[in-house]
Amino acid sequence: MSQVNHAARNARYAAVFAGLVAALVVLTVWNINTGSEHIPVVDIVRIILFREGDATQLGIVWKLRLPRIIASALLGGGLALSGFLMQTFFGNPIAGPFVLGISSGSKLFVALTMIAALRFVSFVSSWMMVAAAFVGALIAMGFVLLAARSIRQMSMLLVAGIMISYICSAVTEFLITFAKDSDIVNLHSWSQGSFSGTKWDDVRFFAILILVCFAVVFCLSKPIGAYQMGEAYAQSMGVNVKRFRVLLILMSSLIAGCVTAFAGPISFVGIAVPHLIKMLLKTAKPILVIPASFLGGGVFCLFCDLIARTAFAPTELSISTVTALFGAPVVIAMLVRRHGGRA
Amino acid sequence: MNEYYFRTEDLSVGYNGNTLIHDIEIRVRAGEILTLIGPNGSGKSTILKSITRHLAAIRGDSFIADASVKGMSYKELSRKLAVVLTERIKGELLTCWDVVATGRYPYTNTLGLLSPADREIVRAALEKVHAQELADRDFTAISDGQRQRILLARAICQEPEIIVLDEPTSFLDIRHKLELLSILRTMAKEKGITVIMSLHEIDFAQKISDKIMCVHGDRIEHFGTPDEIFRPEIINPLYGIADGSYNITFGSVEMPRPAGAPRVFVISACGSGVDTFRRLQKEGVPFCAGILYENDVDCQVARSLAAEVVTETPFMPIGDAAFDRALALMKTCNTVICTGVPIGQTNRRMADLIAQAKALGLLRDGAAEG
Structure with a gap:
């Protein structure tokens, strides 16, 4: 590779990462700053760094806005990561936890667990939710994989995923409608996808889980890079393909399940973000795409959550409404471009 | 050590437990080129896939320098054996340099970062296949001939002792066929790399190979040197062509x-x-x-x-x-x-x-x- 090109590439990578970090900071501040209560930037710094200032504002920032921001950033990053892993696994750029029905599978199991838990043990812990979501994600993934076995065509696989998603959503709605418990009313907003109402206990739980998952996935950059070349080549490079495939499934389901457990199903982040990141970086090298997608997913969800909160305040939009609004056109553009390129 | 660098013993190959071809006995010395010939669908690819362990052998085993291939980890195998396959690489947004560099996989650290020494090997591999100018091009935007050269460079990068190629010359024009095969010949003779491949062009097979294996039906019809194999009485029935169409002197049809x-x-x-x-x-x-x-x-x-x-x-x-x-x-x-x-x-x-x-x-x- 020529030196000039090499330098230009590195400059591009650095610019993308710098841009993402800057966007993350700006959006964080903006998110704290806007809402029913407007808090000036100077006060924000004081509130966050020294925990001092107006008591109401202190409460709003620390109890409401900050956990929600961390949730948006980390869970959004997780979604992008999970999407990237599924795209790698299926060798298809429009695979993702939402379209394949993985999120809906998680949603169904979380709803079931919540209803059962509230009836019999009267409390729901974070780990129960995540465990249920993980199991739901794996079961949905199992169905998708079964479909993938008999259906060779990728487009049909997505149709199968969407059907699974509809079935799970229908069952979930059914459960919610007939569960009379007042606590379950919350289930409705959650089942539409939302970052609101995140508690610090949850934040601690998913922050550890998501960050550990991110670290694991980042360490998988090398085999993922090999896998992008196709299974046969990956194996010839020394990757134990069978074990690696299982690992991909487990990691992507765990992350997708975790996100769903805390924020409900969120559409299109998993597809749109990795795609945008690849376009920006102009490379598909996992060692760059993985951290950039993680950051990008956070930025994207912070941005969408800001709109969800403020666009029609005091009414909140569901986060999926906003992510779909911005994510779906990206996916359509990607499809058009690919088919244009092939024809 | 056995005088043969690569051999198979009592190898049976096939899919889903059904034997397609049995009693495959390959014997190749280091630095030799073995070419599998035979009609379409005769199972050349199946044999190659079984050698490279992309397909589990139904019976028997292959040995690289007396080490059982079945007994090796994928990682060990990847340092000895590289492949050029017929399947299309999905690699999107990867430059040719990136694709060739994946050959360094068995040697790089946990994150797969290239050392300066690795970069030098990638550069040398590109040079060997005369593709330096392709380094920065997008892998999906180059011609079939160029792609095949890049994939060969990738295999070379892996510094294997043995390279397995499945129909490396398909889709190439005559000049690129010649070029690719000469590179293989040079590699085999100068570096002592053993080459096992399948070819459709029997004229090239005759001229480039040290050993020829005829795959037909459920067994290996013949195995030997080109002199022994390229005779009308062997080639005509192998491909089911009329008597006299195959010319042994020219290797042409x-x-x-x-x-x-x-x-x-x-x-x-x-x-x-x-x-x-x-x-x-x-x-x-x-x-x-x-x-x-x-x-x-x-x-x-x-x-x-x-x-x-x-x-x-x-x-x-x-x-x-x-x-x-x-x-x-x-x-x-x-x-x-x-x-x-x-x-x-x-x-x-x-x-x-x-x-x-x-x-x-x-x-x-x-x-x-x-």
């Missing part, structure tokens, strides 16, 4: 000869008749040729294409038997074409033959006709 009673008699020598023979074949005109010395190029081609060839022992004067046979055949034809024959001491009677043709009013001048 002629179109099937026209059927029916000969209508044209061609008089030629020293290669002047080849074009005429092929033209007549294309037009579907059955013909005879003669009198040709057995070492004449014309004789080689005529034997594949002509209904009958009248021949004479090299460097001997033309005898009565040949002359009479030629004359008799000529009389059954309605045209005689003469493509030019240099008359010398031993073949003086050719002049008589031409004179006879003229006297019979059958002679047409092949050259004048163009």
